Amino acid sequence: MNATVIYYTSNRENPTFEKKIQDDLLKKTNLPVISVSQKPINVGTNICVGDVGISGYNICRQILIGCLRATSDFVITAESDCLYSPDYFDYQPERLDIPYRNTNIYVRKYKQDCFCKKDSSLFSQVVGREFFIKRLTDLFGNAPIWNTSFKNWPKEIGKLLFTKYEYFETKYPCISFKTGRGMRKHSKTNEVKVLELPYWGKASVLRRKYEDQ
Numbered sequence: 001m002n003a004t005v006i007y008y009t010s011n012r013e014n015p016t017f018e019k020k021i022q023d024d025l026l027k028k029t030n031l032p033v034i035s036v037s038q039k040p041i042n043v044g045t046n047i048c049v050g051d052v053g054i055s056g057y058n059i060c061r062q063i064l065i066g067c068l069r070a071t072s073d074f075v076i077t078a079e080s081d082c083l084y085s086p087d088y089f090d091y092q093p094e095r096l097d098i099p100y101r102n103t104n105i106y107v108r109k110y111k112q113d114c115f116c117k118k119d120s121s122l123f124s125q126v127v128g129r130e131f132f133i134k135r136l137t138d139l140f141g142n143a144p145i146w147n148t149s150f151k152n153w154p155k156e157i158g159k160l161l162f163t164k165y166e167y168f169e170t171k172y173p174c175i176s177f178k179t180g181r182g183m184r185k186h187s188k189t190n191e192v193k194v195l196e197l198p199y200w201g202k203a204s205v206l207r208r209k210y211e212d213q
Contacts, residue, residue, distance in 0.1 A: 001031065001074070001089070001090060001091075001092055002072050002073040002074060003031055003072050003073065003074035003075060003076050003089075003126065004031060004032050004033070004034055004066075004070035004071075004072040004074075004075050004076070004129070005025070005029060005031050005032070005033040005034070005044070005075075005076045005077075005078050005089065006034055006036065006063055006066035006067065006070070006075045006076065006077055006078065007022075007025065007033055007034070007035040007036070007043055007044065007066075007078040007079075007080070008035070008036045008037070008059060008062040008063055008066065008077075008078075008079065008080070009035070009036075009037045009038065009041070009079070009080035010037075010038050010053070010054040010058070010059075010080070010182075011037055011038045011039040011041070011080075012054055012181050012182060013080055013081055013179060013181050013182065014179070014181065014211075017081075017177075017179065017210055017211055018080050018081075020209075020210050021080055021081065021082065021083065021210070022041070022043050022080075024083055024084075025043075025078055025084065026043070026044075028084055028085075028086050028088070028089060029089035031076070031089055032044060032045070032070075032072070033045070033078075034046075034047065034066045034069050034070055035047070035066075036049060036062040036063070036065050036066045037049070037062075038050060038051050038052060039051070045069065047065055047066065047069060049062060049065065052146040052148075053146065053148035054148065054182075055147060055148045055149065055150055055151050055153065056150055056151050056152050056153040057146075057147045057148070057149070057150035057151075057153035057154075058146055058147065058148065059122075060136055060139075060140075060153060060154075060161070061136075061140070061145060061146060063075075063077065063132070063136065064132075064133065064136040064137070064140070067129050067132050067133045067136070068133060070129055072129055073096060073128065073129060074093065074096070074126055074127065074128055074129060075126070075127055075129045075132060076088070076089060076125075076126050077122060077123060077124070077125050077126075077127075078123075079122075079123040079176070081176060081177045081178075081179060081182050082123050082124070082174060082175060082176045082177070083174065083175045083177075083200070083206075083210075084124070084174045085104070085170040085171060085172040085173060085174050085199065086172070087170050087171050087172070088102065088124065088170050088174055091126055091168050091170070093126050093128070093166070093168075095128070095166070096128030096130070096131055097128055097131050098128075098131070098162075098164060098165070098166055099125055099126070099127040099131075099132075099162045099165050099166070100125060100126045100127070100165070100166045100167065100168055101120040101121070101124065101125045101165050101166075101167055101168075102120070102124040102125065102167070102168055102169065102170055102174060103119065103120055103167050103168070103169050104169045104170045104171075104172070104173050104174065105117075105118050105120065105121055105123070105124050105173060105174045105175070105176065106118060106173045106174075106175050106176070106189075106194070106197060107175070107176045107177075107178060107187050107189050108175055108176065108177045108178060108203055108206065108207065109178055109189075109193075110178035110179070110180055111180070112193070112203075113195070113202075113203045113204035113207060114193040114194060114195055114203050115173075115175065115193070115194045115195075115197055115203050116189035116190055116191060116192065116193060116194065117189060117190040117192065117194070118176070118187065118188070118189045118190070119190075120165065120167065121176070121187075122161070123174070123176055124170075124174045126168075135161070135162065139154050139157075139159060139161070171199075172197075172198055172199035172200070173197050173198070173199070173200065175197070175200060175206075177210065177211065179211060
């Protein structure tokens with residue numbers, strides 16, 4: 001797989017929690033990792049952009065910075081509050097000119113010991129690097145480098161990040177934690193509550209393992 005993992009973070013999570021997320025990520029893949037953070041971290045090749053604030057706009061800017069540093073055909077996104085299935089990093093898309101999103105993703109609900117299914121998300125996707133760079137560059141245009149006003153960018157400017165997707169499904173789920181420290185406490189999901197997931201086990205046990213300090 002000719003790919004680079006782009007790990008991006010605003011460093012707002014509990015440092016112990018995020019370190020566990022980082023350690024799990026590095027155990028799951030032998031691919032090169034470029035981390036784009038707002039504080040210096042020891043994850044792959046680190047690019048620290050400073051305390052620029054948290055927003056969807058800044059997330060995409062950090063991803064673009066990581067893509068520009070990488071040299072691979074594909075980039076694989078990874079977030080600071082997410083756990084990934086081992087086979088997530090093995091998926092090989094057929095095309096370089098379309099994003100591929102994983103459909104086997106769940107959210108560990110805020111202050112709830114349960115998971116809820118989510119259709120797809122930026123936190124679990126594989127994209128051709130040059131295609132991603134062009135798309136982000138076109139969307140940003142001549143706008144300022146950083147902006148904390150646009151939480152759902154680029155929807156605020158009447159555009160979508162991508163207009164078309166292909167989809168794939170990992171063997172085991174990828175999980176996003178809602179800890180209350182990130183950009184959103186809640187995320188749109190199917191509201192059917194699942195107490196346990198294959199590979200990961202019970203939501204209550206996973207919370208204690210990663211979140212409880």
